[in-house]
Amino acid sequence: MFSNSKLSQLWLLIMLLLVAGLGYQLTAHKQLPIETNILALLPANHQDPAAQQAFDHIATSMSNKVVFLVGSPNSATMISATEQFSHQLAQLGLFANIDAKMSNSQQQAWAQLYYPKRFQLLTPAQQQRLAHNPQQQTAQVLQALYNPFSGVTGAELKHDPFLLFRDYLTQLSAQSGHFSLNQGFLTTEYHQRHYALITAELAGSPYSVKLQHQLPALDALQQQIINQYSTPTEKVDILHTGVIFYAAHGTQSAEKEISTIGLGSLLGIIVLLVVVYRSPLPLALALLSISCGLIAAFVGTVAIFGKVHLFSLVFGASLIGVSIDYAFHYLTDRLAAGRDWDPHQGLKHIFVAISLGLITSLIGYLGMLVAPFPGLQQLSLFSAIGLIAAYATVVCWYPSLASKPCSPRPLPCHQLLNAWLQLWHIPSVRWSVPLVLAIASILGLYHTHYDDDIRQLQALPQQLKQQEATIKAITGVSSGQQMLLVKAKTAQDLLTKLAAVDQQLNTLVATHKLDSYQSIGHYLPSIAAQKHNFELVKQLYQQQGLALDQQIKLSQPPQFTATFQPLTIAEYLASPVSKPLRFTWLGKINQSPTEQIYGAVILLSGVNQLSAIKQFTAQDSQLSYLNKADEVSHLFGQYRQRVTELLIAATLVILALLVWRYGIKKGLQMILPSFIGGCAGIAITSISGTPLNLFNLLALILILGIGIDYSLFFAELKSTDNNHHRRSTLLAITLSALTTVLSFGLLALSATQAIHSFGITVLTGIVIAWLLAPLAMTPSSPATSNIGVK
Template sequence: MLLLVAALGYQLTANKQLPIETNILALLPKNDQDPAAQQAFDHIATSMSNKVIFLVGSPNSATMITAAEQFSLQLAKLGLFANIDAKMSNSQQQAWVQLYYPKRFQLLTPAQQQRLTHNPHQQTEQVLQALYNPFSGVTGAELKHDPFLLFRDFLTQLSAQSGHFSLNHGFLSTQYHQRHYALITAELAGSSYSVKLQHQLPALNALQKQIINQYSTATKKVDILHTGVIFYAAHGTQSAEQEISTIGLGSLLGILVLLVVVYRSPLPLALALLSISCGLIAAFVGTVAIFGKVHLFSLVFGASLIGVSIDYAFHYLTDRLAAGKDWNPHQGLKHIFVAISLGLITSLIGYLGMLVAPFPGLQQLSLFSAIGLIAAYATVVCWYPSLASKPCSPRPLPCRQLLNAWLQLWHLASVRWSVPLILAIASLVGLYHTHYDDDIRQLQALPQQLKQQEATIKAITGVSSGQQMLLVKAKTAQDLLTKLAAVDQQLDKLVINHKLDSYQSIGHYLPSIATQKHNFELVKHLYQQQGSELDKKIKLSQPPQFTATFQPLTIADYLASPVSKPLRFTWLGKINQSPSEQNYGAVILLSGVNQLSAIKQLAVQDSQLSYLNKADEVSQLFGQYRQRVTELLIAATMVILALLVWRYKLKKGLQMIMPSVIGGCAGIAITSISGTPLNLFNLLALILILGIGIDYSLFFAELKSTDNDHHRRSTLLAITLSALTTVLSFGLLALSATQAIHSFGITVLTGIIIAWLLAPLAMTPSSPAPTKAGVK
C-alpha cells in the first residue's frame, strides 16, 4: 500500500493535468472493419470539436456590427481561444480573387460547362443582358480582362455554396426572423475536454452577458448564441463530478451511519474506511498504470465500489461483535475466510467478464472494480487480525428479535418455495414487456438549453454540427477530386428531391486538373467562335483575344490559401486503407439528412464511398455486444454454478444461485415496467447482481446445521448491512441524469433487494435441540 500511495502521488503530480479522461469518445471502440473510416472520423472529430461558433444578433444592423466588434475584441483577451475569426481584413476579402482570378480561364460552373459545350452563343447573349442591366455593375476593366463575364458567375456560385452569409462591414452576416446576425468562429487553445479550459467558460458567459446588457435597449435586444463541443463536454464533466459526489459521499455517509449505529465504536469505522481507501487507491493507480487515464465514466461507477468492498469488512466486524469477550481474531478470520474467498472469486468472474467486451470504457470499469475488490479483500485478510485483535465490549446484536423472526420465517417450507415461485412468475411476466434501446446518446445527458441554441444556429446558418458524412476514397489526389465531383452531382439530385438539405464538399471549390483542362479548351473554343461576334455587338476597344496559358490550380495552392480554411479539415490526404494499401481521402459533410436510406444506398453501390455516423455505428455495436454480454452472463452463471455444485452438491448449488437469477430477472422487469429503455448496461448490472448476490448465499451456505442462533443472527446482520451499503451505492445511480446510468441503478437496486430477500434459501435448517435421552 505504501508503494501504491507513492505511485498515486507520482501519477497526480507527474503531469500538469490530472490523469482523468472526460472525452466521451474515449469510451468507444475503434472501427476494426474499416481503418480508413476510423482515421477519417478521428480527424474530423478532432478538427470539429475544437471549434466554437458565435452568432451576435440584433434587430438593428449597426448595433449588431458594434456589438460583434466589441465582443470579438474581448474574446481575444480571455485566453480561451488560440484563433478568432471575426471581422475579415481586406487581404482576406481579396483571397478569393487572388486564388481564382489568375486561373479564371479554366474555372467554370456546371451550367457554364453545359452552355459552352452545346450553345456557346448563349454566353454572348448573357453578356449583352448584363450590360443592359443597370444593377449588374459591369465595368470596362472587367470586360477587358474577362469579356465573356465567366469569372463573375463562377464567384457567384462559390458564394452561394458558402452559406447564407454576405459581407457587412467586414463581418459575415445574415438575416433571420427580422434580426441581423454576425458570425464569429473561434478555435480553442487546447482540447474541448481540457478541464482547465472548461473552467474558463464562466468568464465567457460573463462576457456574453456584459455585451448583451451594454448594447441592448428596451426595443432592440442583443442576443449572443454559441455552440461547440466544449459546452457539452463541460456539462458532462460537471454532471459527472456532481454524480460522483452524490454517489460516493452518499454511500460513505450511509456507511458511516450504519457503522455508528451497529458497532458504536470508532475502530470498526476506521477499519471500514481503511478497506474503502485501499480499494479505491489500488483501483485508481492500477487503472492509470494500464490505461494511462481513468475515465470519469469509470469513476462514476467505481464510486459504487464502496458499497461492495465493505462487505468483507462487515462479516469480520460482525463476527467480532457477536463473539464479545471470547473474540479470537485469527479464528474469526478462519471462520469467514472460505466464504469471503469464494465471494471474491465469484465477484471477479462477474467483473472480469466485462473485459471480453471491446469497449475501452467497460474494460476500464471491469479492471477498476476487480483491482479495488482484491485490495479490499487483502486488507481484511492481512490487516484486520492485527488491527482488530482486541475484543469489543459485550452487548447484544441490534434488532435481535427482528433477526430471529426473519430466520424462523425461512425455516418454514411454505415460505421457502412460495416466495421464490411468486417472485419468479412476476419477474417472467415483466420480462415479456422488455424493450431494448442501444442508442449511444443515452451515455450523455444533453442540456435542453444547449440543444436549443444549436438548433437555432443551424436554422440561421444552414450548417449542421452533426457528424453525418461521406468518406470518399481514390488512388490519387486527382482521382479523388474527379470522384468528389461525381458524388457532388449525385448529392445535388438528393437536395433537389428534398432527401438532403445541404452538404459541404471541397469538390465545389477545386475541380480536378482534367476538368480544368477541359474547361480551358471550352473557353478557348468560345473565344475562337464568339470573339468576333461579341466584338460586333458591344464594340470593344479591341477584339477578344485568347492569350492565356494553362496553369493548373493544385490542391496545394488551394490548401495554402485562406479560402480553404472553413473546409481544409475535410481533405484527409493520404489514408491507410490497410498496411499494404494507401489511398487519398476526403470527407463530405452532410446536413439535414431527410432520407437516410438514399445516402446509404449511394455508399452501398460504390466501393469508394463510405457513410460515416459514429453515433449510429456505435449504437449498432452496442446491440451486438449486448448479445455477447448475454452469452457471457449465461457462461458466467454456468461457471459459478459449477463451482457451487463442486463444493456444495447440486441441490444446494441451485438454492444458492437461484436468489441472484431471480433478482436479475426482477431487476430487468422492474426497469422495463418503469418505462426506462434497456441497454447493454442493464446486462452489466445483471453481472453485478450475480457476483454480489452469490456472496449473500455463500455466507448462509457456510452456516452449519449445528451453528447456534447467535451465529446465524450475526451472519444475517452482516449480510443485511452489506445489502444496505450496496443499495446505497448502486441505488443512488438511479438518481443520475444520464439515462443509461439511471437505468443501470434501477436494475441493480431491485436485483440486490431480491437477492438479499431470497438469500436464506441457501441456509441449512438448524438441527432440533437434543432430548434428555439423547444427552444420556
C-alpha cells in the same frame, strides 16, 4: 496460516508502493490523469482503418471549434455588439484564434486565388452551355449589360468579356452558406433579426478541465455584451455552440454524480457502522478497506490505461459499497463473539465464504472485459482491482488490527433478525415467496425494450441542444458528424471522384432527401476538369468572340491569349479561402498496413432519408457513410448479444462451482436468488419506462456476482450453528446489501440515461437477491434451533 506476519508486511509494502505510485501519478503531469472525452469511451473501427482515421481527424478538427452568433433586430447594433464582443473574446485566453471581422486581404483572397485561373474554372451549368450552346453565353452578356443593377464595368469586360468569372464566384458564394459581408463581418438575416458570425479555435483540447474552468468568464462576457447593447425595444442575444460546452457539462455532471454517489455511500456506511458497532475501531477498519481498494483501483487503472475516465469513476465510486462487504462479515463476527473473540479463528470462519464471494464477484466484473469499449474495460479493471485490495486488507491486516474483543452486547435488532430467520424455516414461505417473485418478474419481462443508442452515455442539456439547433437553422450548417468518406488512389483521382459524388448529392438535395452538404470538391476541380474547362473557354472565344464584338462594340475583339496554369491542391490549401473546409482534405491515409490511399470527407447536413444515402454509398467501394454514433450504437447491439451469452456462461460456471462444493439442490437454491433478482431488475427498469441497453446486462452480471455472496454466507452455516451465529450472518449480509444499495442504487439518480438505467436494475436486483438469500440456509436442527434466542 492466517497469523503469518509476513503476509501482513507484504501487503503493507504493496500498499506503500501504491500510495507512492498515486503521488507520482497526481504530480508527474500538469493535469490530473482523468479523461473527460466521451469519445475515449468508444471503440476504434478495426474493420476500416481509413474510416477510423477520417473520423479521428474530423472529430479533432471540429471539436476545437466554437461558433458564436451575435443577433439584434437592428443591423447597426448587431455590428457594434459583434465588434466589441470579438475584441474582448481575444482577451479571455480561451481561444488561440478568432475569426470575426475579415481584413481586406482576406476579402480579396477569393479573387487572388481564382482570378488568375479564371479561364479554367466553370460551373456545371457553364460547362453545359459552352459545350452545347455557346451563343447563350453571348446572350447572357448582353442581358447583363442592359441590366442597370448588374454592375458590369469596362475593366471587367476587358479582362473577362464573356463574364464567366463573375458567375463562377457567385456560385461559390452561394455554396459557402447563408452569409454576406457587412462592414467586414459575415452576416445574415433570420426571422427579422440580423446575425453576425464569429468562429473561434480553442487554445487547447475542449476536454481540458483548465479550459473548461474559463467558461464562466465567457458566460459573464456574453451577458455583459447583451446588457450593454440591449434596449427595451431591441434585445441583443448571443448564441454559441461547440464541443467544449457539452464536455464541460459532462465534467460537471460526472463530478456532481461522483460526489453524490461516493459521498452518499461513505456517509451511509459511516452511519451504519456507528449505529451497529458503536465503536471507532470498526469505522476506522472499514474506511481503511475502502481507502486501500480505491487507491489500488485508481493506481492500477492509470498504470494500464494512462488515464481514468470520469465515466469509469462514476461507476467506480459505487465500489465503496461492495468493497466493504468483507469487512462487515469480519466485524459482525467479532461483535457476535463478544469476549470469546479469537481474531484468527474469526477470519478462518469467514475465509471460505469471502474467498468464494471474491471469485464470483470477479467473474461478474471481469466479464465486462469482453466488450471492446475502453470505458467498460476501465470500469471492469477498476472494480476488480479495488475488490482484490479490499479483500487483501481484511485477510492480511484485520486479525492484527482487530485482535481485541469488543464489549459484549446483543446484536442490533436481534429480535427482528431472529423473526426473519424463523420465517424462512417455514416451508410454505421458502417456496411461495420465490415463486411469486419469479412469476411477477417474468411477466414484467414481457414489456422489455432495448435501445442501443450510444447517445445515452451523455446527458445533453436542453439549452445547449436548443442553441445548436437554432445556429443550424440560421447558418445552414450542422455540427453533426454524419459524413461521406471518399477514397481514391491518387490526389487527382480523388478530386475527380469528389466531383462525381457532388453531382449525385445534388440530386439528393433536389429531392429533399438531404438538406445540404459541404465538399472541398466545390472549390477545387481536378486538373483534368480544369483542362477540359480551358478548352471549352478557348472554343467559346474562337466561336463567339467576333459575334460578341459586333454586338457590344468592344475597343478590341476578344482574344484568347491565356496559357494553362492549373490550380493545384497545394495552392488551394495554402490560401485563406480553404480555411473553412481545409480539414476535410485528409490527404494520404492508411487503407491497410501496407497500402496508402488519398481521402477526403464530405460533411452532410440534414439527412432526411438515411436509406437513400446508404444505398448510394453501398454501390461504390470507394465511398463510405460514416456516423460514429450509429456505428457504435450498432456495436452496442452486437455486444449486448455477446454479453447475454457471457451472462449465461458465467451463470453456468458459478452454478458448476456451487454444485461441486454444495451439491445440486443447494447449488440451485444459492443461485436462484440472483437469478430472480436479475429478472426483477430488468422487469422493474422496463416497467419504469427506461429503455434497456448493454449496461443493464452488465448490471445482471454484477447482481449475479454480488448476490451469490449473500447466499454463500448462509450456505456456509452448519445445521448445528446456533441462532446467535445465524443472526450475525444475516446482520452482515443486510449491512452489505444496504451499502450496495446505497452505492449502486444512487446511480439511479444519474442524469445520464445509461447510468440511471443501470442503477435501477442493480438496486432492484440486489434487494431481491438479499430478500431470497436465506433460501440457501440449512434449517436448524431441533437441538440448536432455540439456542441463543432472547
